[in-house]
Amino acid sequence: ETGVTQTPRHLVMGMTNKKSLKCEQHLGHNAMYWYKQSAKKPLELMFVYNFKEQTENNSVPSRFSPECPNSSHLFLHLHTLQPEDSALYLCASSLGQGASGETQYFGPGTRLLVL
Amino acid sequence: DAKTTQPPSMDCAEGRAANLPCNHSTISGNEYVYWYRQIHSQGPQYIIHGLKNNETNEMASLIITEDRKSSTLILPHATLRDTAVYYCIVRVALSGNTPLVFGKGTRLSVIA
Numbered sequence: 543e544t545g546v547t548q549t550p551r552h553l554v555m556g557m558t559n560k561k562s563l564k565c566e567q568h569l570g571h572n573a574m575y576w577y578k579q580s581a582k583k584p585l586e587l588m589f590v591y592n593f594k595e596q597t598e599n600n601s602v603p604s605r606f607s608p609e610c611p612n613s614s615h616l617f618l619h620l621h622t623l624q625p626e627d628s629a630l631y632l633c634a635s636s637l638g639q640g641a642s643g644e645t646q647y648f649g650p651g652t653r654l655l656v657l
Numbered sequence: 658d659a660k661t662t663q664p665p666s667m668d669c670a671e672g673r674a675a676n677l678p679c680n681h682s683t684i685s686g687n688e689y690v691y692w693y694r695q696i697h698s699q700g701p702q703y704i705i706h707g708l709k710n711n712e713t714n715e716m717a718s719l720i721i722t723e724d725r726k727s728s729t730l731i732l733p734h735a736t737l738r739d740t741a742v743y744y745c746i747v748r749v750a751l752s753g754n755t756p757l758v759f760g761k762g763t764r765l766s767v768i769a
Contacts, residue, residue, distance in 0.1 A: 645703050651700050
Protein backbone atom coordinates (compact mmCIF):
# COMPACT_ATOMS: atom_id res chain seq x y z
CA GLU A 543 0.00 0.00 0.00
CA THR A 544 1.36 3.41 -0.99
CA GLY A 545 -1.04 5.54 1.07
CA VAL A 546 -2.89 6.67 -2.04
CA THR A 547 -6.32 5.17 -2.66
CA GLN A 548 -8.53 5.44 -5.71
CA THR A 549 -12.20 4.62 -6.21
CA PRO A 550 -13.73 3.04 -8.08
CA ARG A 551 -11.14 0.55 -9.26
CA HIS A 552 -13.16 -0.27 -12.36
CA LEU A 553 -15.78 1.82 -14.17
CA VAL A 554 -17.87 1.25 -17.27
CA MET A 555 -19.82 4.22 -18.59
CA GLY A 556 -21.72 5.30 -21.65
CA MET A 557 -20.80 8.36 -23.65
CA THR A 558 -23.70 10.35 -22.21
CA ASN A 559 -23.02 9.49 -18.58
CA LYS A 560 -21.46 11.69 -15.92
CA LYS A 561 -19.17 10.03 -13.42
CA SER A 562 -16.41 11.00 -11.01
CA LEU A 563 -13.14 9.39 -10.03
CA LYS A 564 -11.91 9.90 -6.51
CA CYS A 565 -8.39 9.91 -5.11
CA GLU A 566 -7.41 10.22 -1.47
CA GLN A 567 -3.93 10.34 0.00
CA HIS A 568 -3.04 9.63 3.63
CA LEU A 569 0.57 10.81 3.43
CA GLY A 570 0.23 14.44 4.43
CA HIS A 571 1.29 15.54 0.94
CA ASN A 572 0.37 18.84 -0.67
CA ALA A 573 0.72 18.05 -4.37
CA MET A 574 -1.58 15.72 -6.30
CA TYR A 575 -1.59 14.59 -9.91
CA TRP A 576 -3.82 12.89 -12.47
CA TYR A 577 -2.18 10.71 -15.13
CA LYS A 578 -3.72 8.78 -18.00
CA GLN A 579 -2.34 5.52 -19.34
CA SER A 580 -3.83 4.25 -22.57
CA ALA A 581 -3.11 0.79 -23.87
CA LYS A 582 0.50 0.36 -24.96
CA LYS A 583 1.28 4.04 -24.38
CA PRO A 584 3.42 5.76 -21.76
CA LEU A 585 1.78 7.54 -18.85
CA GLU A 586 0.56 11.00 -19.76
CA LEU A 587 0.30 13.78 -17.21
CA MET A 588 -3.14 15.42 -17.15
CA PHE A 589 -3.35 17.79 -14.17
CA VAL A 590 -1.23 18.95 -11.26
CA TYR A 591 -2.45 20.53 -8.03
CA ASN A 592 -0.18 22.09 -5.44
CA PHE A 593 -1.72 23.28 -2.17
CA LYS A 594 -5.19 22.94 -3.78
CA GLU A 595 -4.26 25.20 -6.67
CA GLN A 596 -4.07 23.84 -10.19
CA THR A 597 -0.56 24.44 -11.47
CA GLU A 598 -0.66 22.47 -14.70
CA ASN A 599 -3.26 21.46 -17.26
CA ASN A 600 -1.58 19.44 -19.96
CA SER A 601 -3.96 20.41 -22.79
CA VAL A 602 -6.65 18.09 -21.48
CA PRO A 603 -10.11 18.28 -23.15
CA SER A 604 -12.81 20.01 -21.15
CA ARG A 605 -14.81 16.78 -20.81
CA PHE A 606 -12.33 16.03 -18.02
CA SER A 607 -12.80 18.39 -15.07
CA PRO A 608 -10.57 18.12 -11.99
CA GLU A 609 -11.45 19.25 -8.50
CA CYS A 610 -9.20 19.51 -5.46
CA PRO A 611 -11.23 20.53 -2.39
CA ASN A 612 -8.30 20.01 -0.02
CA SER A 613 -4.78 18.66 -0.08
CA SER A 614 -5.91 15.10 0.68
CA HIS A 615 -8.60 14.67 -1.96
CA LEU A 616 -8.61 14.92 -5.72
CA PHE A 617 -11.49 14.26 -8.07
CA LEU A 618 -11.75 13.84 -11.82
CA HIS A 619 -15.24 14.59 -13.12
CA LEU A 620 -16.09 12.92 -16.41
CA HIS A 621 -18.84 13.85 -18.86
CA THR A 622 -19.62 13.05 -22.50
CA LEU A 623 -16.51 10.93 -22.84
CA GLN A 624 -15.46 9.15 -26.01
CA PRO A 625 -14.47 5.49 -26.43
CA GLU A 626 -10.86 6.58 -26.95
CA ASP A 627 -10.89 7.93 -23.39
CA SER A 628 -10.90 4.34 -22.14
CA ALA A 629 -7.71 3.98 -20.15
CA LEU A 630 -6.16 3.49 -16.73
CA TYR A 631 -6.41 6.74 -14.75
CA LEU A 632 -3.77 7.11 -12.10
CA CYS A 633 -3.56 9.49 -9.18
CA ALA A 634 -0.29 10.39 -7.47
CA SER A 635 0.83 12.63 -4.65
CA SER A 636 4.08 14.19 -3.45
CA LEU A 637 5.27 16.51 -0.71
CA GLY A 638 4.82 19.61 -2.84
CA GLN A 639 6.80 21.76 -0.47
CA GLY A 640 9.63 22.61 -2.79
CA ALA A 641 11.70 19.58 -1.90
CA SER A 642 14.20 18.92 -4.65
CA GLY A 643 13.65 15.72 -6.55
CA GLU A 644 10.67 14.75 -4.45
CA THR A 645 9.11 11.35 -4.94
CA GLN A 646 5.62 10.74 -6.28
CA TYR A 647 3.52 7.92 -4.87
CA PHE A 648 0.84 6.40 -7.06
CA GLY A 649 -2.54 4.92 -6.35
CA PRO A 650 -3.71 1.63 -7.90
CA GLY A 651 -5.63 3.40 -10.67
CA THR A 652 -9.17 3.33 -12.04
CA ARG A 653 -9.68 1.20 -15.13
CA LEU A 654 -12.24 3.12 -17.24
CA LEU A 655 -14.14 1.70 -20.19
CA VAL A 656 -16.29 4.05 -22.26
CA LEU A 657 -18.90 2.36 -24.41
CA ASP B 658 13.90 16.96 -18.69
CA ALA B 659 16.58 14.90 -20.37
CA LYS B 660 15.58 11.85 -22.37
CA THR B 661 16.47 8.33 -21.39
CA THR B 662 17.11 5.20 -23.43
CA GLN B 663 16.29 1.74 -22.12
CA PRO B 664 16.19 -1.68 -23.77
CA PRO B 665 12.57 -2.63 -24.51
CA SER B 666 12.77 -5.99 -22.76
CA MET B 667 14.99 -8.24 -20.66
CA ASP B 668 14.80 -11.70 -19.14
CA CYS B 669 16.25 -12.76 -15.82
CA ALA B 670 16.35 -16.13 -14.08
CA GLU B 671 14.66 -16.28 -10.71
CA GLY B 672 17.14 -15.83 -7.87
CA ARG B 673 19.73 -14.13 -10.06
CA ALA B 674 20.55 -10.44 -10.09
CA ALA B 675 18.67 -8.34 -12.62
CA ASN B 676 20.73 -5.47 -14.05
CA LEU B 677 18.64 -2.91 -15.91
CA PRO B 678 20.61 -0.29 -17.86
CA CYS B 679 19.60 3.26 -18.68
CA ASN B 680 21.36 5.83 -20.84
CA HIS B 681 20.86 9.53 -20.14
CA SER B 682 23.73 11.14 -22.00
CA THR B 683 22.21 14.65 -21.96
CA ILE B 684 21.59 14.75 -18.22
CA SER B 685 22.22 18.08 -16.52
CA GLY B 686 24.02 18.64 -13.23
CA ASN B 687 20.83 19.26 -11.25
CA GLU B 688 18.83 16.33 -12.62
CA TYR B 689 18.07 13.26 -10.56
CA VAL B 690 17.79 9.72 -11.89
CA TYR B 691 14.55 8.06 -10.75
CA TRP B 692 13.43 4.46 -11.16
CA TYR B 693 9.82 3.33 -11.01
CA ARG B 694 8.22 0.04 -11.95
CA GLN B 695 4.71 -0.89 -12.98
CA ILE B 696 3.32 -4.34 -12.49
CA HIS B 697 0.58 -5.17 -14.94
CA SER B 698 -2.52 -2.98 -14.53
CA GLN B 699 -1.28 -1.45 -11.27
CA GLY B 700 -0.02 2.02 -10.43
CA PRO B 701 3.70 2.76 -10.82
CA GLN B 702 5.78 2.00 -7.75
CA TYR B 703 8.73 4.11 -6.67
CA ILE B 704 11.96 2.12 -6.39
CA ILE B 705 14.93 4.40 -5.87
CA HIS B 706 16.52 7.65 -6.98
CA GLY B 707 19.94 9.29 -6.94
CA LEU B 708 21.89 12.33 -8.04
CA LYS B 709 25.58 11.44 -8.14
CA ASN B 710 26.35 8.75 -5.60
CA ASN B 711 25.33 5.13 -5.75
CA GLU B 712 22.25 4.39 -3.67
CA THR B 713 20.84 1.27 -2.04
CA ASN B 714 17.58 0.55 -0.29
CA GLU B 715 15.57 -2.52 0.61
CA MET B 716 14.36 -2.95 -2.95
CA ALA B 717 17.33 -2.27 -5.17
CA SER B 718 20.68 -0.61 -5.80
CA LEU B 719 21.32 2.24 -8.19
CA ILE B 720 24.73 2.58 -9.78
CA ILE B 721 25.42 5.89 -11.54
CA THR B 722 28.52 6.26 -13.68
CA GLU B 723 31.01 8.95 -12.77
CA ASP B 724 30.08 11.06 -15.81
CA ARG B 725 26.38 10.50 -14.93
CA LYS B 726 25.55 9.62 -18.53
CA SER B 727 24.23 6.20 -17.63
CA SER B 728 22.98 4.20 -14.69
CA THR B 729 22.06 0.64 -13.76
CA LEU B 730 19.27 -0.55 -11.51
CA ILE B 731 20.16 -3.78 -9.75
CA LEU B 732 17.62 -6.14 -8.22
CA PRO B 733 19.96 -8.42 -6.28
CA HIS B 734 17.78 -11.54 -6.15
CA ALA B 735 14.97 -11.31 -8.67
CA THR B 736 11.70 -13.09 -7.92
CA LEU B 737 8.69 -13.78 -10.11
CA ARG B 738 6.94 -10.83 -8.44
CA ASP B 739 9.59 -8.51 -9.89
CA THR B 740 8.19 -9.08 -13.38
CA ALA B 741 7.14 -5.58 -14.44
CA VAL B 742 7.93 -2.64 -16.69
CA TYR B 743 10.80 -0.61 -15.23
CA TYR B 744 11.04 3.10 -16.00
CA CYS B 745 14.18 5.19 -15.77
CA ILE B 746 13.31 8.88 -15.49
CA VAL B 747 15.58 11.89 -15.39
CA ARG B 748 13.99 14.78 -13.62
CA VAL B 749 14.98 18.37 -13.00
CA ALA B 750 15.21 19.19 -9.31
CA LEU B 751 13.26 22.44 -9.29
CA SER B 752 11.60 24.07 -6.35
CA GLY B 753 8.03 22.88 -6.22
CA ASN B 754 6.52 19.80 -7.79
CA THR B 755 7.73 18.66 -11.19
CA PRO B 756 5.77 15.98 -13.01
CA LEU B 757 7.30 12.70 -14.02
CA VAL B 758 7.74 12.05 -17.74
CA PHE B 759 7.49 8.33 -18.42
CA GLY B 760 9.03 6.70 -21.48
CA LYS B 761 8.41 3.15 -22.67
CA GLY B 762 10.61 1.50 -20.05
CA THR B 763 12.07 -1.99 -19.96
CA ARG B 764 9.79 -4.98 -19.62
CA LEU B 765 11.57 -7.34 -17.24
CA SER B 766 10.45 -10.96 -17.26
CA VAL B 767 11.68 -13.06 -14.36
CA ILE B 768 11.70 -16.71 -15.37
CA ALA B 769 11.44 -19.66 -12.99
